[in-house]
Amino acid sequence: MTEQTGDYLIEQMNSPGGKPSDYSDEVFGKVQSTNPLTIWVSQSIQLSGSFLELTTEAKGLTINVSLPVGTNKEDVNGTASGNIVIFPPLQVGDRVRMLRVQKGQRFIVLGRA
Template sequence: MALSDTIKRLGAGAIEASNPVAVMFGKVTKTNPLEVNVDQRFTLDEDFLIVPEQLTRYEVDLKHKHTTSSEDTGEALTEKVVIREGLKAGDTVLLLRVQGGQKYVVLDKVVGG
């Protein structure tokens, strides 16, 4: 076997052994604490997940009161306004396994299909 073939084979083996990045699908099974079941094979808890801000719940308190010289209109928008729902149980997510396989980045929710 030629030296170049041996080097190629060793390089390919090193890449396989290091668990290179992989894209997977998962389903959110629980939100507090977050759990995602991957390809119906194993479940990841929040210790193994990196969730970007855009996939977290975001709500704003816009409660306010208008007062004029003649009257008080009372409070408006008494409930918080939800800007982003965040992840919910049943959502399908696209996951990116970080090299080494210890952490998974939740890239986005999958819609349709």
């Protein structure tokens, strides 16, 4: 009897409970268009608009920097400035990794796969 109780408790601790659709899933897709953003997941599923939420990596991030130019602090001859692309925005053909949430009603686009 004790062995059966122990097995039952271990089984309960290891089982997630609920239905599989209650959990988040990792999903892969391919960018079909960027304006509007459309991501192809399978032959029957294309996602766009309100179904997609983009992280900074997926949106793209460019920062503007300005640095003093000179050999030391006293010899500054001006500044050099420009943009640095940290994360380029998604482009057609990019493969992306997404997180399916809210029972498949939203997909968080994490970034390139």
